Amino acid sequence: MDVTRGSHAPSRSLPPEGARAADRPSRIRARRLVRAVLRLLGLGGLFGGIAGGAHAVDLPPDHAEAMIHIYDGGGVTASGPALLVRKNIANKVSLAATYYVDMVSNASIDVVTTASPYRETRQQLDISADYAVRDSLIRVSASNGQEPDYTATTWGVDVSQELLEGLTTVSLGFTQGRDQVGQKGLPGYFDHAQHWQYRLGLTQIISPRWLASANIEALADEGFLGSPYRAARAFGALVPERNPRTRSGRALKLRALGDVSGLFGWMGAARQAVRAEYRYYWDNWAIKAHTLELGYSRYFGDAWLADALVRFNQQSAALFYSDNASTETLYVSRNRQLSAFNSIGLGGKLSYTWKKVPGQYDIKVHGSYEFVRFDYQDFTDLRTGQPYAFNGHVLQLYVTANF
Amino acid sequence: MKPTTALALAGRLAALAALAGALAGCAPIEPWVKPYERERLADPIMQFQRDALAERHRDHVFTVREGARGATGVQGGGCGCN
Numbered sequence: 001m002d003v004t005r006g007s008h009a010p011s012r013s014l015p016p017e018g019a020r021a022a023d024r025p026s027r028i029r030a031r032r033l034v035r036a037v038l039r040l041l042g043l044g045g046l047f048g049g050i051a052g053g054a055h056a057v058d059l060p061p062d063h064a065e066a067m068i069h070i071y072d073g074g075g076v077t078a079s080g081p082a083l084l085v086r087k088n089i090a091n092k093v094s095l096a097a098t099y100y101v102d103m104v105s106n107a108s109i110d111v112v113t114t115a116s117p118y119r120e121t122r123q124q125l126d127i128s129a130d131y132a133v134r135d136s137l138i139r140v141s142a143s144n145g146q147e148p149d150y151t152a153t154t155w156g157v158d159v160s161q162e163l164l165e166g167l168t169t170v171s172l173g174f175t176q177g178r179d180q181v182g183q184k185g186l187p188g189y190f191d192h193a194q195h196w197q198y199r200l201g202l203t204q205i206i207s208p209r210w211l212a213s214a215n216i217e218a219l220a221d222e223g224f225l226g227s228p229y230r231a232a233r234a235f236g237a238l239v240p241e242r243n244p245r246t247r248s249g250r251a252l253k254l255r256a257l258g259d260v261s262g263l264f265g266w267m268g269a270a271r272q273a274v275r276a277e278y279r280y281y282w283d284n285w286a287i288k289a290h291t292l293e294l295g296y297s298r299y300f301g302d303a304w305l306a307d308a309l310v311r312f313n314q315q316s317a318a319l320f321y322s323d324n325a326s327t328e329t330l331y332v333s334r335n336r337q338l339s340a341f342n343s344i345g346l347g348g349k350l351s352y353t354w355k356k357v358p359g360q361y362d363i364k365v366h367g368s369y370e371f372v373r374f375d376y377q378d379f380t381d382l383r384t385g386q387p388y389a390f391n392g393h394v395l396q397l398y399v400t401a402n403f
Numbered sequence: 404m405k406p407t408t409a410l411a412l413a414g415r416l417a418a419l420a421a422l423a424g425a426l427a428g429c430a431p432i433e434p435w436v437k438p439y440e441r442e443r444l445a446d447p448i449m450q451f452q453r454d455a456l457a458e459r460h461r462d463h464v465f466t467v468r469e470g471a472r473g474a475t476g477v478q479g480g481g482c483g484c485n
Binding site: 065071082167197199203217219251255257273279291299305318366 | 432434435436438440441442443444446447448449451454455456457459460461464465467468469470471472473474475476
């Protein structure tokens with residue numbers, strides 16, 4: 001959650017409730033309508049103070065995003081539109097909906113060496129409701145993703161609590177998901193997978209210039225955790241992969257973000273910020289991963305904002321991963337995602353404030369590009385006999401509006 | 404229960420009680436950055452995650468290609484696609 005958006009932040013503070021009501025008679029009608037609907041639904045007691053009560057934490061502002069996203073790399077192209085709309089109801093509940101499309105053209109090295117290239121479309125719909133009560137924000141969310149041979153449904157609850165006048169924010173969250181797994185050419189679904197995520201976060205204002213946060217998440221999976229199309233290699237021959245049906249992982253992420261405007265003369269007078277993020281991940285498949293990301297943001301005038309980032313990732317292989325197994329084992333996989341590899345990313349983003357009417361709305365246009373290089377240490381390109389490596393390109397063009 | 408185990412348990416309880424007593428004796432913590440000092444922090448460049456859709460797409464790109472996942476702060480549904 002954004003700790004700077006509490007009512008204590010000067011730039012986001014709201015006028016008194018009475019003043020807002022006097023200015024906008026339509027709000028009174030809206031509140032009456034919401035009360036009437038809640039009474040009809042029998043929720044009047046739960047949300048009794050929905051329109052009249054004061055609260056200390058602000059809901060996310062009304063917001064919309066429209067994006068075209070493209071990923072291209074390693075023979076895979078995934079692109080599509082995505083939309084997000086968030087709207088406050090009676091200044092107490094914020095509803096959001098997201099629609100996301102991935103049109104995938106897959107001719108990855110796995111596909112071209114062991115199967116046939118294919119195209120498919122994935123669609124995902126997410127909805128969420130945020131409810132603010134005093135210093136707490138409660139979010140209930142659900143999502144559904146559809147592919148021709150896979151469906152994924154999740155629901156989750158997140159609660160964040162501000163402490164010390166918004167200086168500290170503690171958050172707790174839980175997500176459960178259930179997937180149905182199918183295979184082209186077979187009717188229906190042949191297996192399932194379930195996922196559980198438990199997360200705990202702490203965000204702290206350190207000083208007028210610095211923020212820091214720590215997040216830890218426990219993840220558990222059960223069911224079919226592989227791909228029906230992917231092949232493993234044993235004694236030089238292709239065999240179906242065999243994965244464990246359970247997996248348990250932990251992730252710890254530490255972040256720091258600081259406003260460095262005017263600290264050094266050579267940096268100029270522009271508003272600018274730096275950030276550092278580090279994540280350590282480990283699981284009972286023996287994967288250990290370190291991810292470090294460094295970023296820099298800087299305004300150019302009032303209208304332009306530029307961001308730059310560099311990302312390093314390194315991970316070890318799963319216990320049962322093998323490029324070419326030479327012993328008979330219960331589990332065997334040649335999934336590159338589970339192998340030992342390094343990746344490095346370099347990216348930039350430009351944002352332009354197209355229109356801005358203070359206190360009413362703003363519209364911004366953004367473009368970002370990130371180059372990512374993946375180098376696999378133990379995955380042979382069967383076409384060349386050399387260790388596999390590829391370059392990925394991530395492009396995003398999008399418009400955001402606050403209103 | 405073995406005597407050594409009971410002793411260790413008693414020691415832990417005593418330490419816990421001492422810690423609780425020490426905390427109870429502390430003065431209330433005053434926010435050391437006052438609300439009127441947070442103007443810099445309210446700027447969009449001081450958000451860990453600025454645009455939800457863009458963050459989510461980026462998270463998805465890495466999650467389906469790397470073994471690591473979680474603790475990103477990005478909420479999103481499950482997806483089996485690669």
